[in-house]
Amino acid sequence: MAGDVNNPRLWEGADFYTAPVGTALPVLLTDGMSTVPAWKAVGLLSEDGASESRDEDSTDFYAWGGKLIRTQRSRHKRTISVTCLEDNLTVFGLTNPGSTVSTAAGVNTRTVKIPKSDKSSFVLELVDGDIVRRRHIPQGEVTEVGEVSLSESDLQAFELTITIYPDSNDVLYVDYDNDPQGASA
Template identity: 65%
Template sequence: MAGDTDNPRLWEGADFYAAPVGTTAPTNVATPLDPAWLPVGLLSEDGASESRDQDSTDFYAWGGVLVRTAKSKHKRQIVVTCLEENLVVFGLVNPGSSAVTATGVTTRTVKVPKADPRAFVLELRDGEVTKRRVIPKGEVESVGEVTLSDSALTAYELTITIYPAADGTLYLDITDDPQAVVTP
């Protein structure tokens, strides 16, 4: 059997953080995050998922021979499901809305969502291996249906569109995984 059974990853722990765009991003997996990175709290056991979408156009030479494919409109998204109804999740789900607490009672004023790009970090752990996916700029594009029930947890499925930097970078993966080591 070719391969190494130590290579596959089962991410047994994860945290997801949001911060204003431009917040100092982590450069390693050991240093604590800047205090501006706020945790969204508990995440669904389903984990996070990433999707990719792009258009492609095939070009053919006379006789039907494929000679080139042009790719455009690349879009990358990440989906996480938040299980807490805290202030961070409220802000991601309802950008432009507000919350005020007076005499122990909180009133949330929910308004029509406004554009609210944020930076994100998804931190994953598999035993002694850690990976931080740093997304410098993204935005909650959609929120899944929210169930208010006595038989299911209230959960907020966030679909976050990742915006590329001027150089085309979508995100950085920083890891101490020995399998990721680049050798010259």
């Protein structure tokens, strides 16, 4: 059987961070994300993990006789979804951009406004044993928030869908890892 049993990844742990667009990343994968204080963790994530979605239009062109000769791709869109389990200030800011929180005499007041466009940078950090992968999304935006259950039988959770915007060179994101199986020769 062909293949290498060291290549499959089972991401046993993950963290998700956000910061203003243009915020630098920690220099090394061994540096914690906290070495750059602008990066804020969203907290606990659902055990369902993160998921990436792709959407694009394609048009097929055929030669006489029905032979496929070319496919044109356009309107490419990429999103990533995570479910945050904590109701903290970072998650509040992502789910309610433009809203405010104030505290006086031990009482927090959350004033929720109609969401405004708010682009941010994101990092999804994945861990499989000693292997660490950081997916850096330089520019994205929470464009969808799933239903939030407020009940005694379901855990309150915030499912976020982040639309990833390309930079001027069409780069959507960059993965950094220390995986020897993925090293170039």
